[in-house]
Each structure stands twice: as C-alpha cells, then as structure tokens.
Amino acid sequence: MSKMLFEKSVEGRKGVSLPAMDVPAVDMPANLKRNKLAEIGEYSELDVVRHYTNLSLKNFSVDTHFYPLGSCTMKYNPKVCETVARFDGLAAIHPMMPVSGGLDMCQGALELIYELENHLSEVTGMSATTLQPLAGAHGEMLGIMLIASYHRAKGNKKKYVIVPDSSHGTNPATASMMGYEIITVKTADYGDMDLDEFKEKMNDEVAAVMMTNPNTLGVFNPYIKEISEVAHAHDAMLYYDGANLNAILGKVRPGDLGFDVVHVNLHKTYATPHGSGGPGAGPVGCSAKLEPFLPQPRVVKTGDKFSLNYDKENPRITSYFGNYGVLVKAYTYALMMGSDGLKDVAEKAVLNANYIMQKLKPYYDLPYDKTCMHECVFSASRQVEKGVHALDIAKGLIDRGFHPPTVYFPLIVPEAMMIEPTETESKQTMDEFIDAMIEIAGIVDTDPDSLHHAPVTRPVTRLDETQAARQVNVRYQKDA
C-alpha cells in the first residue's frame, strides 16, 4: 500500500515559490489569528507530482480500461475538449466581470451559454433550458422545484411524486428533499412501470411522475404517451431523468413524448469527463408553462448583444452560471457532433448494447429478454446456484482488465449486472470483454472458489467495508 503523503513530509521543503513581500507586512490581530497551523506537511514539487502520479496508476479509467458501468455512460472524452476549456478567454475570466455599461468584456462567454441552451432545447424538444445545475441530481432538484413552483402559483394542493421501482435512487431522494412523499409503482413483466398500477395510484394530489426512458433496464416504455395523458389529466407534470438520453439522441425527443421537464447529464451524453466522481453538469429543459420559474440569472440576447437578466423573485440554485468549464467541453462536443453525429451516437450505443446482450445471453440470465436500448441488465442468479455472486463476477472482471458493470442495480433485478458499453467502444474491445465474461461463466462451473478471492492482480484484495463503516476513519492522524 502506498504511504500517505503526510508520511513523506520533511520540514523546510518547498513545493512552490512565491514573490517576495513588496508591501509592509501586516499580521492578523492576536484575537483573530489562527493559533495552530493546518498540518498539511511540507513537500517538494517532485514529491507531490510523484506521489499522485503513482496513485493515479492504481485507478481504472476510460482511457486505460473498458468501463461498461451501466447508467453512467462512460464514453470516450475527446481531448480537444480539454484543450479548448483551457483557453485563457474561457478559463481565466472572473464570473463577476462587468457585462453591461457598454463593457462587452465577456460576450463570448455568454454567447456560448446562449447557444448551448438552444442546442439542448432542440435536442430535448423543450421550450427553454438553463445550464446552471451542477450535476444530474442538482438538475433533478431544480426540475422538481420548477414543478413545485408551478403548482404553488396555480394554488394546486400536491403531496406526492410517483416513481417506478426501477428508478435511480436520486429520483425519490430528490422528491423527498423537496418535501414530497413518494409513491412507488412496480415494474411489469414487459420491463417498465406497470400501466394499470400507475393508473390506480394516480390521483389529483400527485405533483409529478418521474420517468427514465429508456429506463434502467434499457427498455423504452411503449405506453409513454398514455402515461403522459393520464398524468396531465390530473395536472401532474412529467419529469424526464436524462441519465439515459444517449440512447435516443436524434431519434425521439422527450418533449414530443409529453415530458414537461428534462435534465441532461452532460458528463454522460455530451462526453465531458467524469473526473473521478465529478464535476458533471445537469442542465434542465422545460416546457413553456414552467419557463417563468427558471433560476436567475438568465442570459438574454438583444440584437446581437448578450446580457444577464436577474429577476430577483426567481430562485437561485448556485452562485454563477453552472460548471462553466464543463459546459465549454459539452458545447465543443455538440459542435463536432451536429445533427448527424448525435444520431450516430444513439445508433452505435444501441447497436453495441444489443451485441453484448446477444453474445452473453447463453451464459447469463436475462430477466427482460427483448431488444434493449443503450444498456442491458443480466442477472447472476444462475451463477448464485454455484455460490458465485454478481460481486464475485465483477471482481473477476477486474483481474481480467475490465472495469465491472454496475452491479446490484436496478434493485428490482436480483444479482443485477448492468452493462452499458457506449458508442465509442469497438467490436474488438467488446469481444474481449465478452470472452472474459464467458470465461468467468465457465470458471463458475469448474473453480467457483477462485472467484471469491478475486481480485488478485490489484494493489489490494477485497476490502472490508463493514469495518470501514463500524470503525469510522475518514482522516489521517499522525499518531494513529
């Protein structure tokens, strides 16, 4: 195991040199002054670079490994997007630069926001888009806020949000964070929210129905139009969780399906890197009736000039304009894709997922056996009979050089393995992955115990998560 950085500290080392003080030194008065310095340690630049470069080598990533993590859309992140996001005119400008008073100091920055908003409105079929939400779940929160604001303005008394049992955890978590009670509808054998149960549970106190379409089983809901009509008949809004938008780019638009609000995960669909967990970006599109409730400030265009409109009554969900650096990358990707490229993305993503599904079907159980969209969900239930679980298969894949699929999600599939190859992976890479999955299925019959010990090729073997939760240790302490 690697030493902690802190164990490498040597008093007197310096990693950065700063200009000398060119004004008289003034200290904080004693009553406001920090007594004990933060113990960060002292290192040379090389100490720091080498420590973290070596740590980085312990990671799997898209650039180094196939990463079919279902629902996360781990596609390739084009390098040009990294380059442009570092242009001084985009990276070195302060968000409070003056935009008015005849000072056109950041017209290009505002133009990019305006253009990307319009692009996303067209792709999702919505009447307006804001780029402010800082992640998918932040977008969900804004979406539910828009819906709540709409009902409040109309005097509607609403208490509930309906979610299918296959939904992402963020859906019920968000609705609950916004003060709603959750009604869950189970999944029918056709692989999506049971239409009859949905109709039964629908009532006038339902504020919103949150759907992912295609859903987390990779199934496109065949009754979506009917769901939309039933919801709207009760003045409930239909929310589109854009986690799986990659599957339908240029094929069908949420707005045309009757959705009132959409969030888009730019770190999934628009190829911005996932950054070991973030930053993402979760722009929200909405229909005309929700547009008045969008958060301030809005970028507006008058003639050929862009400016900011702060409507003081409207909510604020972040301090500025969103994760701007991420938006720059997404916009660059959007330009390179264009209408033809986006459609190609959806086609190849769906082709890849169906290819893997077809190839692995003889070896693993497929609870919803039908044409899938961008991802397919297998169950390890057959392997469980031999004592091998989805987790063991995942760890076996790590030893074979593949990042595992999402496991144990969606919750409605026992021993779920959710595979999303994305469109950027080649047939060769997928064939190697398929071979590894088939090899593992064989080992389940011949030497199941070996999988319980996987992985054996990484810097650590399986880690004790129970101990981590019981003897909580979340920070280094010198004497511990």
Add this chain to the structure above:
Amino acid sequence: MKFTPHTAQEVAEMLGTIGVSEIDDLFAPIPAELKTEGLDLPKGISEPEAVRQLKKLSGKNKADMTCFLGGGVYDHFIPSAVDAISSRPEFYTAYTPYQPEASQGTLQALYEFQTMMCEMTGMEASNASMYDGGTALAEAALMALRISKKRNKIVIDSSVNPVHKKIVETYLSFLDAEVIDVVYGSGESVEKYIDGTVAGFLFQNPAFDGTVQDFTDIVAKVQADKSVAVASVYPISLGAVKSPGEMGFDVAVGDGQSLGNPLSFGGPYFGFMTTTKKHIRNLPGRITGKTVDTEGRDGYVLTLQAREQHIRRAKATSNICSNQSLCAMNGLFYMALMGSKGLEDVAALCKSKAEYAKEKLAELDGVSVVNDGITFNEFVIELPVNASEVCAKTAKNSILAGIPFGHYVEGAENKLLVAITEQRTKEEIDSLVSEIGGAI
C-alpha cells in the same frame, strides 16, 4: 468529427449476430409516430473547425485584465503541477470509485483531501466534496434540520453572502422550514433568535464584505441552546484567521475555488463540508474511509453509504450523487504543493497587500473604508460617485476595480467591494489607486 469506431463491415457483422437487418430495427420499440424527423441543428464539424470556433468565442472575452474582483471567487496563483497532475487521465476519465480495488488512486487521494480539509477548518471529519460554496451552505442548513429533528427554523447571519442566502432560501422554501434572514446593515444580532426553537445558525467568516470576526462567544450560546452552528469560510483566509474548529463550530463549509481551481467564469469549483465526529453520520455526500483488505493491508473505500441515495432512496441525507471530485483533487494538489508554510505565506501576502491597498485608497479625496472591523483580503470602500461607472472607467485601462456592492446590497450604489490576492503587485495596487482617483 465522430468518435464511433465502427466500420460498415463490423456493423453488418454485429447486426448479423443480433439477428436484425438494419440499425433502425433496434429502434422498433419506439412507436414510429413519436420519432423525430431529425434535429434542426447544423451538421457536425471537424476538430480544427471546432477549435477555430471556440478560439473566436474565447477571443471575445477579456482575459488580460488586472483583477480586483472577489465576492467568493479569487484570482489566486495556481502552480503548474496542479493541472499537470489532474490531467492524468487515470484521474479525470474515471468515475466515482464504486469498485475500490480498481480505484485506490482516487480513494487515497480523497482520504488525503478529507484530512487536509479537516486540518484547514480545524474539524474532525470531512466528506469528499459538495457542488460549491453556496449549495454546501444550503446542505449544512438541511443537516442542521436533520440533527435538530423537531425544530424547523434556520437563522442566517448578516455576514453571509446574500447570493448564498438566496440559495439556502431556495432549497428550504419547499420544505416545512422557516428561514430568518438577519439583513446586512440592519445592526441586528442573531442573539435575539436564540430561543430554543432554531435548528441552525449560519455565519460567514470573513463576512461577504470582508470583515473578520471571532464568533467563539456566539457559537457557545447557540450550542448551549442545542442549535447547530455553521461557519462558511474562505479557505485561503485559514492560513491566517482563526479556524471554525478554534471557534467551536459544529459544521464548516465553503467554496474551494481558491484552492487551485481556475476562475473559469464561475465553475467548476468545489464545495467542502467538515464537522465533528458526533455529526459524521448526518453528513451529505460521499465519504472515503480507511479499512483493510483480506491480507490485512491498508486500503480505502466509500463508506457510510447507508446515508446515500443509491441505498436509502427517499430517506437519504441528500440526493447528491456526482460531486466535484476532480476540483477537490485540484484543491488537494494545491494544498500539498503549498504545504503548511506556503498556505501561511499566501495568507500573509493577501492580508498585507490588502492593508496597503486599503490605506492608499482611503487617502483618496472622498473615498473611505466602510468596514469598521478587521478585514482579511477584501473590503468595501465608499466612493463619491456611482461604483459601476468608476469600474467602467478603470476597465478601459484594463483594471477590474472590484464588484459594485449594489449587486449584493440595495442602496449601496456608491460602494465597491475590492479583493486583493497574492497575485497583485504593489505596482498594480498603485495603478488601481490612481485609476480610481482619476475616475472620481
């Protein structure tokens, strides 16, 4: 430019395996009448064309200004090594470390990040980042409501940035919760709200007008009343200013932009949140913990996941999923490179230069410093004329003089919020003074 590698022959082979004749057959589950006829967007362009277009947009922004803007985002020096390390694709093209054996790099880095944030804020536990400073404060208010269970009031002190106040109000406006706003300049103290009914009190240090305070006494009173005391802090100031831990706060939050993240027109930055051991299970977001593997070796995992949305769903402590990991790692690399001593030096440079600027500006006819207390690197001056007009004039000579204070406070049109970082030389400060002198 497309990034799909498929040749026509491969597509044909794959379709054959699947047992359909064309790709469109795979989209049959979508009812035909719902399909779009095609997006009304231009066709895709090549990489060099995209670069040219972005260069053009970039060129329309003035990046070569001398910046005295702050308001929560500051023009600090970023060592080259920060971007060099975070440009490792093993970090930036990985995702949340759900599979710890394939993510020890990220996990150990985040554990070190948590350690450093605890050290900086003087607290005992940290999460692995929030979205930004404003949303971290809103999450801290929600955390206070969870801890206090039956209480539903949050009091926000006048020191808190009005934009952050608005974010907290927005987050709480859909819940059964009441936000009490102690308005800046009202002269009111939060003390009168300590009455056994408040879940949490939110403070900011330095205040958004730059004033530094010692909140130790008020924190003790808040806690004696079983309320949660939250501090929003500017991490660079913590190289000089008494930490939230030293003042006894229960929760510390803030925006980590100043730690190694470029200005980038408002983001991505990162929020942080630290607390005491007692409240660790009420933290929102990802937390990295240390444990052992089957061979007894040290290793790191995401821990206390039973708080989180993917497990607890509607009962989670927060809906947060993606956070701002890579920005937090920029913060980690920055703090490591600066070291304990470097962080103290940066704070000393900021404080000293700001004192110099304050003194010189106050010497101008008709200009006075508004803060009546000690400041760190930011302060408000009163001008004899409209601050926006002064900024427009100095901008013509490439100086961004500050943020017109009217942006935050009504009726403050003649006031200007000025921030000084270690990046500003004495010469630049002198030009700021003479430009403002010339503009009034």
